Amino acid sequence: MPAITLSTLGWSAPDGTAVFAGLDFRFTSERIGLIGRNGVGKSSLLALIAGERTPTHGHVTIDGRIAVLRQNLEPAAGATIADLFDARAALAVIERAEAGSATLDELDACDWTLPARIADALADVALSANPATPLATLSGGQRTRAALAAALFTRPDFLLLDEPTNHLDAEGRDAVIALLARWRGGAIVVSHDRALLETMDAIAELxxxxIARYGGNWSAYTARKAIELAAAHHDLDHAEKQAAALSRKTQQLTERKQRRDGAGKRDAAKGGMPRILLGQRKQQAEQSGGDAVRRAGQQQGEARQAIDAARARIEILEPIRxxxxxxxxxxxxxxxxxxAVTAGHVPDCPILRDISLTISGPERVAITGANGSGKSTLLRLIAGDLWPMAGRVHRPVDCALLDQDVALLDPACSIADNFxxxxxxxxxxxxxxxxxxxxFRADLALQQxxxxxGGQRLRAGxxxxxxxxxxxxLLLLDEPTNHLDLDSIAAIEQGLNAYDxxxxxxxxxxxxxxxxxxxxxxxxxL
Structure with missing residues (x-):
């Protein structure tokens, strides 16, 4: 059976910072959603499995074939969809054969089914394009869908997908989610897309x-995490009560020892007992009382460790507030x-035409539409970064625009200095x-x-x-959840609900x- 096995796997960043260590896990022919907070190493783990990085410790064993869909697909100059399928040469042979210019050897090797199979793969991800389409002419979401089609085309045992629905419009997201819901091979899917995670067979949290496995989809995972969080709070409450009881016990033992020591000194002052016997009793009392105080102090230290452990579990389990x-x-x-606003980036070629909109009071408005319909252009227009070609924009209040690059932050300065x-x-x-x-506590606020x-930058913005x-x-947000982990999304949701x-x-x-x-x-x- 195909499997990917992690054995005491560890990896450190180039600067020597340990990202994770001692990971033991086995991926089999099921769809697993890999989740975790930003910076915990999800993309690095995929890179190790794909062989793109070398482990610092341990090893990865792969039994089967893998295909990788990378998070950012930057096309080479002149690259086409055919290049994603590694089919440019084979398609060129078919073209020569149809034109009557192919050699006999080429005709023998010709795969006449290839164009139809590529067309079927693209249709599976709801992408209307042909193999000759330049990748540079596609939107980021369209390139992602084409790359996913090419990955599936190789019929791998495992798919490695890093945020496959990022930057996709609603049609593209639905196509990818439906495709993975039908997929019966193994898949490791790094994602914060809850609709996609609902189609998973299991969730692995890093x-x-x-790393820990939770059977079932996203809903099953959240139900289990709620139980774990309640248990962690119970453990913290129990540890704090134990620590308080031990503190009282230590205080009582210390006071008792002090009373005994005081009584011994008074007996010695009276002179009614031989000096050697007084010395023996004093030594026994000091040893007995001191041992009891030391034992109580050790128990207090253990109780404090239990408190710290329970708080650490809560820190991991509990969303940001x-x-x-x-x-x-x-x-x-x-x-x-x-x-009646018309706007765009190229004269005489507007993206938005005759748009009218009024927002009054603390309204919450979502702008939707296919990729290329001008959603980001509309936000830039409202923010004042772009002038309308026609019509009027009236914004009598201050606003802030958080685009996908969080351009309002100076990348050369710390978070604290930007604030x-x-x-x-x-x-x-x-x-x-x-x-x-x-x-962003303590030194984290001083990060450049x-x-x-990407997720940390948006959270900083x-x-x-x-x-x-x-x-x-007025707050303008352009795809705010694209780079956030699930805990951060929950925090931003809570924060935006508090924003009035x-x-x-x-x-x-x-x-x-x-x-x-x-x-x-x-x-x-569109």
């Missing part, structure tokens, strides 16, 4: 403590008006307190933005925008839109 100040947006207040730049006059303690709410992962004393009345300003969000993540209470959806035509 944490700082190791964020509290935000008010944006002070009154109901009925006009936040944004678009009046201080956006909120002048904020004390250093207040900066660190605000960032701590987004899990350019060194952060949200912290810098929403963590100040007065959040902007107006919200305009571009997202294909239906679960996310439902969780943040979207009140209106506007679909842009």
């Amino acid at each position: 944490t700082t403590l190791g 964020i509290a935000l100040p008010s944006a002070n947006v009154a109901p009925g207040r006009i936040i944004l008006t678009l009046d 201080a730049r956006r909120h002048p006059g904020t004390t250093r303690n207040a900066v660190h307190a605000a960032l701590a709410r987004f899990r 933005v350019g060194t952060l992962s 949200l912290a810098c925008v929403l963590g100040g004393a007065a959040p902007p009345p 300003g107006a919200l305009l969000v571009v997202s294909h993540d239906a679960a996310f839109l439902d969780a943040i209470g979207i009140t209106r959806r506007i679909a842009l035509p």
Whole structure:
């Protein structure tokens, strides 16, 4: 049976920082969703399995064939869909054969079924394109679908997929989710897409403590985690009660020893007992009382370790919690008006045509539409980064745009310095307190933005925008969940539900839109 086995696997970053160690796990012919917080090493683990990196410790054993879909597909100059299938030469032979210019050897080797099989593979991912289509002409989501079709085309025993639904529009996401739901081979899928994780046979969670398997899909996993979190809170409560009881016991033993020592000194002062006998009793009392105090102190240390262990489990199990100040947006207040707006990046070639929109009060509006329909262009227009070709944009309030690159942050500065730049006059303690709410505690707040992962960067952007004393009345978000892990998505959902300003969000993540209470959806035509 095909299998991928991890044996005491460990890997360290180039700077020597240990990412994970001692992983023992076996992947078989089932679809496993690999989850975990950003930075814990999910993509690195896939790279080790794919042979793209060398383990620091242990090894990976693969029994079967694997195919890899990478997170970022940057096409080479002139590359076409045929190159993804490694079929350019074979298709060229068929073209020569049809034109009557192929050699006899080429005709003998000609695979006449190849074009139809490639067409079927592309249709499986709902992509209307032909093998000669240049990859540079496809959107990021279309390239992802083409790459997935090519991976499946090789009929592997295992698929390794890193965030396969990132950057896909609704049609593309549905196609990938449906395809993986039909897949009966092995698959290791790094994803935060809850709809995709619902189709998995099992969930594997990678944490700082190791890797653990949970049978069933996303819903089964969350139910189990809720039970584990309740157990961790129970263990913490029990450990704290034990520590308090031991503290009282240690205090009592210490006081008793002090009373005995005081009584011995008074007896010695009276002189009613031989000196040698007094010395023996004193030594016995000191030894007996001291041993009891030492035992109690050791038990106290063990209780403190139990408390620390329970708190560490809760830290891993419990989602981030964020509290935000008010944006002070009154109901009925006009936040944004678009009046018959036409806009684009190239003169005489608009992407948006005759768009009208009004947002009043703390509305929550989702902008949907296929890739290429102009969703990101609309957000840039509202933010003031782009001027309309026709029509009027009226935005009487401040806003903040968090695009997919989080361009509002200076990558050369620390998170703390970026926060201080956006909120002048904020004390250093207040900066660190605000960032701590987004899990950038202590030295983590001093990280240079350019060194952060995609998910960490977006979380830092949200912290810098929403963590100040007065959040902007209008927040624009462009695919905010694309690079976030599931815990961070839960935290952002909680934070955005605490945000009481107006919200305009571009997202294909239906679960996310439902969780943040979207009140209106506007679909842009293609």
